[in-house]
Amino acid sequence: MRHRTGPPAASDGAPLVSLRGVTRTVRILDAEDLHVLRGIDLDIHRGDRVAIVGRSGSGKSTLLNLLGLLDVPTEGGLFFEGADARRLGADERARLRGSAVGFVFQQFNLLPGRTALDNVMTPLLYAGGRQFWRREKLAAAMLERVGLGSRLRELPQKLSGGEQQRVAIARALVRGPRLILADEPTGALDLDTGAAVMDLLDDVARETGAALVTITHDVSVAARSQDLYRLDAGVLSRQVVPA
Amino acid sequence: MTAFVASVVEAFSELRIHKTRVLLALLGVMLSVAALTSVVALGTMAQAGLVQSSERTSGRAATLGASVYSATGAVDTGSTLAAYDDVVERYRIGYSSVRLDTSLSIRGPAGVVAAPTTIIERDYGVMRRLDVVDGSWFTEVDEQRLAPAVVVNEAFHRLVGSPDLRSAPGLTIEAETPVSATIVGVLADDYAEAQPQAFLLRGQAEQWDLGQDQGIPPALELWVPEEIADALTARVQGDLASQLGAEAQVYRQDYAAQGDPYAVVTLGIGGIAGLVLVLGAVGLLNISMVTVKYRVREIGIRRSFGATSGRIFFGVMTESVVATFVAGVAGVMLSVAVIKHPRVESFIAQGVTDLPPFPVGAALIGIAAATAVGALAGLIPALVAVRVKVIDAIRY
Numbered sequence: 221m222r223h224r225t226g227p228p229a230a231s232d233g234a235p236l237v238s239l240r241g242v243t244r245t246v247r248i249l250d251a252e253d254l255h256v257l258r259g260i261d262l263d264i265h266r267g268d269r270v271a272i273v274g275r276s277g278s279g280k281s282t283l284l285n286l287l288g289l290l291d292v293p294t295e296g297g298l299f300f301e302g303a304d305a306r307r308l309g310a311d312e313r314a315r316l317r318g319s320a321v322g323f324v325f326q327q328f329n330l331l332p333g334r335t336a337l338d339n340v341m342t343p344l345l346y347a348g349g350r351q352f353w354r355r356e357k358l359a360a361a362m363l364e365r366v367g368l369g370s371r372l373r374e375l376p377q378k379l380s381g382g383e384q385q386r387v388a389i390a391r392a393l394v395r396g397p398r399l400i401l402a403d404e405p406t407g408a409l410d411l412d413t414g415a416a417v418m419d420l421l422d423d424v425a426r427e428t429g430a431a432l433v434t435i436t437h438d439v440s441v442a443a444r445s446q447d448l449y450r451l452d453a454g455v456l457s458r459q460v461v462p463a
Numbered sequence: 464m465t466a467f468v469a470s471v472v473e474a475f476s477e478l479r480i481h482k483t484r485v486l487l488a489l490l491g492v493m494l495s496v497a498a499l500t501s502v503v504a505l506g507t508m509a510q511a512g513l514v515q516s517s518e519r520t521s522g523r524a525a526t527l528g529a530s531v532y533s534a535t536g537a538v539d540t541g542s543t544l545a546a547y548d549d550v551v552e553r554y555r556i557g558y559s560s561v562r563l564d565t566s567l568s569i570r571g572p573a574g575v576v577a578a579p580t581t582i583i584e585r586d587y588g589v590m591r592r593l594d595v596v597d598g599s600w601f602t603e604v605d606e607q608r609l610a611p612a613v614v615v616n617e618a619f620h621r622l623v624g625s626p627d628l629r630s631a632p633g634l635t636i637e638a639e640t641p642v643s644a645t646i647v648g649v650l651a652d653d654y655a656e657a658q659p660q661a662f663l664l665r666g667q668a669e670q671w672d673l674g675q676d677q678g679i680p681p682a683l684e685l686w687v688p689e690e691i692a693d694a695l696t697a698r699v700q701g702d703l704a705s706q707l708g709a710e711a712q713v714y715r716q717d718y719a720a721q722g723d724p725y726a727v728v729t730l731g732i733g734g735i736a737g738l739v740l741v742l743g744a745v746g747l748l749n750i751s752m753v754t755v756k757y758r759v760r761e762i763g764i765r766r767s768f769g770a771t772s773g774r775i776f777f778g779v780m781t782e783s784v785v786a787t788f789v790a791g792v793a794g795v796m797l798s799v800a801v802i803k804h805p806r807v808e809s810f811i812a813q814g815v816t817d818l819p820p821f822p823v824g825a826a827l828i829g830i831a832a833a834t835a836v837g838a839l840a841g842l843i844p845a846l847v848a849v850r851v852k853v854i855d856a857i858r859y
């Protein structure tokens with residue numbers, strides 16, 4: 221299963237995000253600095269399907285947080301749609317993140333006690349006028365899209381893992397992000413369910429022309445991508461996508 | 464604008480989720496606010512009652528009382544009254560009344576009784592805030608009557624057999640030639656066992672020569688602005704003394720003469736109320752802190768979906784303020800319900816003729832205090848929430 225054919229023009233032009241010589245170092249009390257990421261160069265364009273693999277602790281989530289503007293590099297350049305992330309204030313990054321990035325987490329990270337609909341509406345609380353006022357409609361439509369149109373009022377704990385991840389996907393996509401970041405989205409799911417979730421992610425990403433970056437341990441998930449990278453002790457290298 | 468609405472929307476949905484915990488905390492706030500509001504309301508009402516009865520016994524602020532006496536013998540009543548009139552005219556006093564406490568012999572159903580009677584002028588009703596329960600206080604028309612008009616208190620009214628005022632009940636005042644008077648108004652009694660008391664207008668007392676022969680010197684009461692009370696006291700005293708060639712005594716007789724005596728009451732009430740509220744605030748703060756700790760992950764998730772730190776801060780604050788505002792309104796309602804309960808009300812009403820309504824000020828103070836508590840109790844958790852590190856919060 222080679223990568224699906226996306227809109228050909230989508231990959232052209234300036235990159236959506238680019239990293240230039242990025243390092244990320246964390247200070248640890250009474251110990252040497254920990255170099256989580258070293259000298260990373262990476263460009264992600266609209267419509268790209270990127271998979272990142274690597275051992276536990278190799279820095280995958282740290283890299284994803286940088287791509288999603290949750291974090292800034294210790295050194296090197298991070299450009300989001302041409303804007304230098306280090307020059308953006310925390311609030312500007314938050315607003316840009318809200319409008320341009322959608323996160324999908326391994327543990328779903330749904331807000332407990334809130335219905336599927338409420339969960340999907342959450343990002344719209346931080347959106348501008350139109351999206352905010354139409355939040356219920358938009359969220360319901362998105363849940364419909366991921367096949368949960370009949371479970372709008374369900375609480376997360378009553379949904380299966382696959383269903384929860386679909387709610388999370390609806391939440392990540394409800395503001396129409398240009399970049400979808402998925403951190404081991406199938407990690408908590410069985411093989412078949414995981415495949416179905418990945419199909420869904422691929423489809424919605426393709427429909428909207430968003431770039432999809434997936435962190436995974438699963439070879440079959442990696443095989444869906446156009447571009448495959450491996451992180452090894454903080455060093456990124458390009459891999460051949462397995463046939 | 465959208466951000467504000469969105470924050471409130473978010474706050475409401477948060478409150479829905481944490482119902483039980485929030486409800487318990489808010490119960491505390493609600494009770495504190497109810498206590499605060501009740502204390503302030505009771506204090507205000509009691510004070511209003513006290514002021515009311517003080518005004519009835521000694522006049523409003525500032526009331527000057529003047530009287531004259533002589534070491535060598537009685538001062539002539541006629542010239543005293545003339546001197547009083549001069550004072551009222553000279554200083555253009557807006558409200559004034561002579562006052563002569565005397566007693567009249569009244570023929571009642573049970574024979575002739577001596578009834579304490581005060582001879583006054585029309586302004587006296589306003590100066591003492593006298594309330595009638597029936598009929599009316601003296602009007603201009605009463606001064607023109609062919610028979611003297613009297614206003615009596617309820618005890619007096621009962622004494623003469625509670626006649627219906629609409630029938631213009633007559634009253635015989637025993638004098639050299641008995642005079643027939645008409646009761647035109649009935650005043651509320653100040654307290655349960657009040658003595659019978661009648662009021663007679665000065666003009667009519669003079670015209671029919673009633674009650675002026677008992678050797679009691681008349682007094683003068685002046686209701687004047689507080690600012691000029693002291694200056695006027697000295698002037699009036701000097702004028703009366705020189706005009707009559709006698710000793711004159713003029714002094715402030717109203718309850719506020721020595722500064723507002725109820726200021727201490729107000730202060731005490733404020734202190735207690737403040738303390739009650741601080742306790743409520745600490746309880747709420749405690750719960751809010753726990754809530755925020757429990758929500759660190761959730762805050763991280765929200766931030767990953769674009770919530771700015773401002774929104775997180777404002778969200779936690781709004782949640783706290785919205786909740787305490789609602790609790791405040793509920794507390795005030797509870798307080799009104801308790802204080803306006805007939806049993807409680809009749810207890811408070813003892814000794815006060817007309818009970819003041821529930822003070823709006825107390826209700827506003829209650830709600831404002833609740834909101835302030837919400838803001839204060841929300842501030843620290845909001846600061847904690849803002850400092851949540853997103854990356855750590857969503858790490859698993």
Ligand SMILES: Nc1ncnc2c1ncn2[C@@H]1O[C@H](COP(=O)(O)OP(=O)(O)OP(=O)(O)O)[C@@H](O)[C@H]1O
Nearest residue numbers: 246248254256274275276277278279280281282283
């Ligand atoms: N803020 C931090 N403080 C201390 N150590 C950190 C911090 N952030 C990352 N690290 C360390 O950096 C390394 C990389 O972390 P990261 O979460 O990126 O790994 P990962 O590749 O996502 O691993 P996994 O597959 O287990 O999720 C880990 O050793 C982690 O302990």
Ligand SMILES: [Mg+2]
Nearest residue numbers: 280281282403
């Ligand atoms: Mg990870």
